[in-house]
Amino acid sequence: AQKITQTQPGMFVQEKEAVTLDCTYDTSDPSYGLFWYKQPSSGEMIFLIYQGSYDQQNATEGRYSLNFQKARKSANLVISASQLGDSAMYFCAMPHGGSQGNLIFGKGTKLSVKP
Amino acid sequence: NAGVTQTPKFQVLKTGQSMTLQCAQDMNHEYMSWYRQDPGMGLRLIHYSVGAGITDQGEVPNGYNVSRSTTEDFPLRLLSAAPSQTSVYFCASSPWGDQPQHFGDGTRLSIL
Numbered sequence: 001a002q003k004i005t006q007t008q009p010g011m012f013v014q015e016k017e018a019v020t021l022d023c024t025y026d027t028s029d030p031s032y033g034l035f036w037y038k039q040p041s042s043g044e045m046i047f048l049i050y051q052g053s054y055d056q057q058n059a060t061e062g063r064y065s066l067n068f069q070k071a072r073k074s075a076n077l078v079i080s081a082s083q084l085g086d087s088a089m090y091f092c093a094m095p096h097g098g099s100q101g102n103l104i105f106g107k108g109t110k111l112s113v114k115p
Numbered sequence: 116n117a118g119v120t121q122t123p124k125f126q127v128l129k130t131g132q133s134m135t136l137q138c139a140q141d142m143n144h145e146y147m148s149w150y151r152q153d154p155g156m157g158l159r160l161i162h163y164s165v166g167a168g169i170t171d172q173g174e175v176p177n178g179y180n181v182s183r184s185t186t187e188d189f190p191l192r193l194l195s196a197a198p199s200q201t202s203v204y205f206c207a208s209s210p211w212g213d214q215p216q217h218f219g220d221g222t223r224l225s226i227l
Binding site: 033035037043045047050052093096102103104105107108 | 155
């Protein structure tokens with residue numbers, strides 16, 4: 001069965017610095033994807049970035065990039081030039097059984113950006 | 116752009132009452148899902164559907180029923196509310212392929 005592990009319950013970063021949020025996963029599926037979502041204090045879930053297991057290059061979306069190391073089964077989110085608005089919960093997720101309608105989430109990391 | 120619409124946004128129930136959380140999407144997505152979010156637990160899948168007429172259980176299905184009679188709607192029914200079902204409920208939808216799920220704004224449900 002698939003499993004997502006986020007080992008950092010909370011992290012602090014200074015404004016304008018980069019930060020890495022860890023995510024490790026376990027799956028027996030030969031093809032899979034990893035998603036990252038942001039949940040600000042207002043509660044909505046915001047999609048940030050996606051990485052497919054067969055993608056040759058690490059995914060990037062603006063200030064977000066994914067450090068995907070398939071052999072280590074890790075898909076860490078890197079946020080460059082942190083902003084105060086980046087303070088939020090961040091969740092790593094992957095489809096269960098290959099179904100996009102069936103995501104397994106990690107427990108999340110609470111990121112706090114200090115001015 | 117309505118996206119995924121959940122109603123109500125807040126609800127208080129008494130133990131034993133039943134109710135239906137509504138979810139509708141206007142993006143013609145095939146996949147729809149219900150999650151609950153408890154403090155420190157992340158999101159856990161309750162039920163999901165891969166198309167009209169097809170539903171399946173997720174990680175925590177007990178106490179909940181779903182149906183998918185149309186592509187647009189995916190209601191979640193609580194049969195007999197229990198305090199353990201106090202949570203924030205999210206509905207989500209996604210198209211086929213490696214596309215992200217779109218989430219509704221959530222329903223905050225308290226059961227006394």
